[in-house]
Amino acid sequence: MKPAVLTAGVAEPVIRLDGLRFAWPGQKVLLAIDDFVVAQGSTVLLQGASGSGKTTLLSLIVGVLSAQQGSVHVLGQNLSQMRPAQRDVFRGESIGVIFQLFNLLPFLSVRDNVLLPVRMFARRRLQIKDTDAQRREASRLVTALGLSDAVLDRQAHQLSVGQQQRVAAARALIGSPPLIVADEPTSALDEDTQSNFLALLIAQVRATGATLLMVSHDSRLAGQFDQVIRL
Amino acid sequence: MKLWLQLAAQSAWARRGPLSLVVAAISVAVFLVLAIAQLRQDARDSFADAVSGVDLIVGARASPTELLLYSVFHLGRPVRSMAYEHVEAIAKLESVAWAVPVQLGDSYRGYPVVGTSPLFFEKTGGPGGLAFASGKAFSDVFDAVLGADLAKRFSLNTGDSLVLTHGKGEGLAQDHSDRPFTVSGVLQKTGTPADNAVFISLAGFEAIHIGWEFGSKPRESVVAQLSAEDLQALTPSQVTAVLVGLQSRIQVFSARRAIEGLAGGRLMAILPGVTLDELWQLMRTIENTLSLMAWLVAVSALLGVAATLLIALGARRKELAIFRALGARPSQLSLFVVFESVLVCLAGLVLGWLLLQLAVLGAGDWVRNSFGVMVSPRLPDAQGWAAMLGLLFMSVLASVVPAWRAFRLSVHDGLHPPTV
Numbered sequence: 001m002k003p004a005v006l007t008a009g010v011a012e013p014v015i016r017l018d019g020l021r022f023a024w025p026g027q028k029v030l031l032a033i034d035d036f037v038v039a040q041g042s043t044v045l046l047q048g049a050s051g052s053g054k055t056t057l058l059s060l061i062v063g064v065l066s067a068q069q070g071s072v073h074v075l076g077q078n079l080s081q082m083r084p085a086q087r088d089v090f091r092g093e094s095i096g097v098i099f100q101l102f103n104l105l106p107f108l109s110v111r112d113n114v115l116l117p118v119r120m121f122a123r124r125r126l127q128i129k130d131t132d133a134q135r136r137e138a139s140r141l142v143t144a145l146g147l148s149d150a151v152l153d154r155q156a157h158q159l160s161v162g163q164q165q166r167v168a169a170a171r172a173l174i175g176s177p178p179l180i181v182a183d184e185p186t187s188a189l190d191e192d193t194q195s196n197f198l199a200l201l202i203a204q205v206r207a208t209g210a211t212l213l214m215v216s217h218d219s220r221l222a223g224q225f226d227q228v229i230r231l
Numbered sequence: 232m233k234l235w236l237q238l239a240a241q242s243a244w245a246r247r248g249p250l251s252l253v254v255a256a257i258s259v260a261v262f263l264v265l266a267i268a269q270l271r272q273d274a275r276d277s278f279a280d281a282v283s284g285v286d287l288i289v290g291a292r293a294s295p296t297e298l299l300l301y302s303v304f305h306l307g308r309p310v311r312s313m314a315y316e317h318v319e320a321i322a323k324l325e326s327v328a329w330a331v332p333v334q335l336g337d338s339y340r341g342y343p344v345v346g347t348s349p350l351f352f353e354k355t356g357g358p359g360g361l362a363f364a365s366g367k368a369f370s371d372v373f374d375a376v377l378g379a380d381l382a383k384r385f386s387l388n389t390g391d392s393l394v395l396t397h398g399k400g401e402g403l404a405q406d407h408s409d410r411p412f413t414v415s416g417v418l419q420k421t422g423t424p425a426d427n428a429v430f431i432s433l434a435g436f437e438a439i440h441i442g443w444e445f446g447s448k449p450r451e452s453v454v455a456q457l458s459a460e461d462l463q464a465l466t467p468s469q470v471t472a473v474l475v476g477l478q479s480r481i482q483v484f485s486a487r488r489a490i491e492g493l494a495g496g497r498l499m500a501i502l503p504g505v506t507l508d509e510l511w512q513l514m515r516t517i518e519n520t521l522s523l524m525a526w527l528v529a530v531s532a533l534l535g536v537a538a539t540l541l542i543a544l545g546a547r548r549k550e551l552a553i554f555r556a557l558g559a560r561p562s563q564l565s566l567f568v569v570f571e572s573v574l575v576c577l578a579g580l581v582l583g584w585l586l587l588q589l590a591v592l593g594a595g596d597w598v599r600n601s602f603g604v605m606v607s608p609r610l611p612d613a614q615g616w617a618a619m620l621g622l623l624f625m626s627v628l629a630s631v632v633p634a635w636r637a638f639r640l641s642v643h644d645g646l647h648p649p650t651v
Contacts, residue, residue, distance in 0.1 A: 055646075055647060058646075059645050059646055059647070062556070062646070064555060064645040064646050065645060084560075085560050085562075088555075088558050088559065088560045089558060089560075090558075091556075091558045092557055092558015092559070093558065097556035097557070097646065099552075099553075099556070099646070102549045102553070103553065104553070105242075105550055105553055105554075106245065106550070107241050107242045107244070107245030107246070108238075108241060112241070116557055117557055117558070119234055120234065120557060120558060120559070121558060171557075183646075
């Protein structure tokens, strides 16, 4: 009989794609990935030329799109077998998403933006149950990402692009989801801000033991990641 | 649900500038719909109150509606008079409990003067009759009782004197200044035409018209030469109408036949409730037309809501994508749009209702004086609530197309809407 500790030690990959085929309706196959694995706790940079399907791949991994063939396993769940609504809940509970630009809802304050995942999903408030704890965590995250916590009381549209990206990172991280997916989060930032932002993001991801999958066309960033995958 | 309602409220509040115009449009529609419903109900209530307790109204044969409007509501053109001997004959009928004659024609600063008997205050105005706020019914020939609003408007109190005007006071001023009246009492407010009338005795009405047989002021006042006994004994030769109460309402049709038989077919007895119903039947077409117009305004306001939401969606595709990334389902985003429409409509409903209450406060007197209808600020009645619910339902309908589009866009765009 195998000792239990051994099976627990062989960590299930956070993302596993098998024989994936995806094509937009009426177009030729865009993505054909036979084997793609992202290990738990790693930071991975996904690179590829424009039109290579990086963004589409992210949409498949977060469950907004579904593949015509093959399977997409994320955090041990087979997304291909889930209904769209189940995939939406799964994404909200377990994945933090950061876009290139326009991450924040303009009609909410910065704090409300950061706390929105916590309000939407019970699983994101498991460790921060009461309002005070949630406010403290929002404050801790924005500070850790290099902002003053005074920004929390401002409206989202009053912030600079760099500040907005940090707030978006705080929102993705709140409630400690096991996977963070970022689509070119640094491309709208200038060079200094880029590496600083990335360093702070990676530090926070590592602090919670989460996995980071980030898409970027900028190969200069590669050094900061555990692994680089080219499409 | 609650979260999406909160988010819809926050989103709507952030766009309060453009949305306030839509709210204004809805509130105008709500104002119209509720105003028509309220006026209609208030008109019915006021008119019904004014004839409550009166079983029959008797007058010279004419149009029943004209007799009712003129004799009770002092509206419309004067009807022909009836002979006073018939009043006495009616009062003697076995089925008749009481008969109160009314004589109209004169005015006080534009308000009607009603010649009647003191019984008027006991028998009309519902159970218990008309109550006095101060003083008492007229006992002297030249005593006058004032309605509450009229007394307040001209700051008249018990003991004050007033001069009546012959006719409606149009054309050459022909007043009865040779014989002023003294206020013996002021009535409590009732919401009926009594609030705006001056009541005097039939003897008083007759006395100020001695020598006026040719319709104009006599050169020498005759009244002044009459003794108190002569004055008390004056009886009119004619009255405008008689209000009749019966021993039992079951006898209403036989009493009517008996009364109409008294003067060889020259008299007519009407049932005020039935005549009012006929009047409302006549009004129905107008009411329906007004209602239809109000609802059409509502439809156009809600089309405005739909258009605003739809136009906004184009610019908000990025917001939909953010929500999707956070785990929102497309159906929740549809709900978000519906909630925003409902909230905007709710704001319009509240504002429209408030506008109506302000209008009622501001123009209530004018409505009462012009149409004899007593209006007062209040919560909507069942019909008003139904109308408001209907509008709310329409606001959901108005959001169907934008909500469907939000659903389609959020499914189609996923996390990547076209760059805005």
